[in-house]
Amino acid sequence: MSASISEQFALLLGDSRRHGEQVLTRRSGVSTPLGPVLLGVDDDGLRHLLVPVPNGETPKDRVSRGIDLGHRDLVFNDIEVRYADLSCTIRRLVGPFDRLVEDALSRLGREPGAGLNAVISTLDDWRALLRRSLEGLSRDEVIGLIGELEVMAMLGSVDPVKAVLGWTGPSGAVHDFSRNGWDVEVKSTAAVNANTVRISNLDQLDPSLSTNLHLAVPHLSSATDAPDIDARIDRLVEAGVPMDALETRLADMGYFRGMELSVPAQYALREIRWWTVGDDFPGLRASDIDVARLFGVDAVSYDLLIGVLPTALMDDQVADVVRGWAH
Numbered sequence: 001m002s003a004s005i006s007e008q009f010a011l012l013l014g015d016s017r018r019h020g021e022q023v024l025t026r027r028s029g030v031s032t033p034l035g036p037v038l039l040g041v042d043d044d045g046l047r048h049l050l051v052p053v054p055n056g057e058t059p060k061d062r063v064s065r066g067i068d069l070g071h072r073d074l075v076f077n078d079i080e081v082r083y084a085d086l087s088c089t090i091r092r093l094v095g096p097f098d099r100l101v102e103d104a105l106s107r108l109g110r111e112p113g114a115g116l117n118a119v120i121s122t123l124d125d126w127r128a129l130l131r132r133s134l135e136g137l138s139r140d141e142v143i144g145l146i147g148e149l150e151v152m153a154m155l156g157s158v159d160p161v162k163a164v165l166g167w168t169g170p171s172g173a174v175h176d177f178s179r180n181g182w183d184v185e186v187k188s189t190a191a192v193n194a195n196t197v198r199i200s201n202l203d204q205l206d207p208s209l210s211t212n213l214h215l216a217v218p219h220l221s222s223a224t225d226a227p228d229i230d231a232r233i234d235r236l237v238e239a240g241v242p243m244d245a246l247e248t249r250l251a252d253m254g255y256f257r258g259m260e261l262s263v264p265a266q267y268a269l270r271e272i273r274w275w276t277v278g279d280d281f282p283g284l285r286a287s288d289i290d291v292a293r294l295f296g297v298d299a300v301s302y303d304l305l306i307g308v309l310p311t312a313l314m315d316d317q318v319a320d321v322v323r324g325w326a327h
Helices: 002-013 091-110 116-135 139-156 160-165 229-238 243-252 315-325
Strands: 023-032 035-042 047-052 061-064 067-076 079-088 177-179 182-186 196-199 212-222 267-276 302-305
Touching: 002 023, 002 035, 002 091, 023 047, 023 067, 023 091, 035 079, 035 091, 047 067, 047 091, 047 116, 067 091, 067 116, 079 091, 079 116, 091 116, 091 243, 139 160, 139 177, 139 182, 139 212, 139 229, 139 267, 139 315, 160 243, 182 315, 212 315, 229 243, 267 315
Parallel strands: 182 212
Antiparallel strands: 023 035, 035 047, 047 079, 061 067, 067 079, 177 182, 196 302, 212 267
16 A cells, blocks of 8 residues: 555645645545545645544644644635644655555554544554664665565575565564574675674574574675665565565565665675585584573674685575575
8 A cells, every 4th residue: 555655645746736735635545434534745745644633632742753743724615624634744754654654544444433543553653663764774784684685586586475474584583584494594795805794693503493594695795886775675576575575574674665875775796605504514502502601691793704614505505495495
């Protein structure tokens, strides 16, 4: 639905009547007992979700910097109607705001009588994501996300649906891709000479926790003519990856399509090297350390030297791993 919401806002933005109007509106397709829910764009080009509320109600909330909730009175056929007015005041939040509006409309569609309560509950659920979107992604987070999308493209060449459903890293799982005991840990780098990758905890390279564990290291290079994150998303969708599932996981990563970033996001893929992680693979594991030694230890991360790793898998071996993961 997010695409249709964005298209409806685009139609309002392209309407010449917008200029000089307090707010130009169109029906969202969802109605409450008090009337239709409206989408609006004001003379500054800012987006609004307008939900009818009782005349005496004065909703007001500063959700986060860039998203405000207030009220607005509009006149239709000489009758003044009060609306809860949810507005996006920072353009870099347009992407997440459209998805927030989609979510609020979905809730109102299921429970039309919820009215303002549906909007407020949606805001409560979205506060952290809105804050994350406003902060943006760091350079390391962009590189990590691109590397995982490249690995997803490889897994998706066998089964695009399983590839996105098995992308478990955004939900906080130990490994980035997991399916039926087959796990892939992705460590991306954009260093000119990729000598090390950072292992974030003692479980990521512990083969005792997986039936089949593999390490994939995408090597990226910055280039102004290289695809960005959205271009990679488009390619995945064209290859059959379901957009809804992909958007959900991207949101968990703090990214939305069209999101403005303060760091470069155009990277070319130089190569992806794969290794099978067995008992003799270098790395620290909690299972190798006496439990008493770990008492009081909050977190352990370390740099893994790529140059001392065993020989990376050949192309035909990688193909076998990809097929095995998607079986």
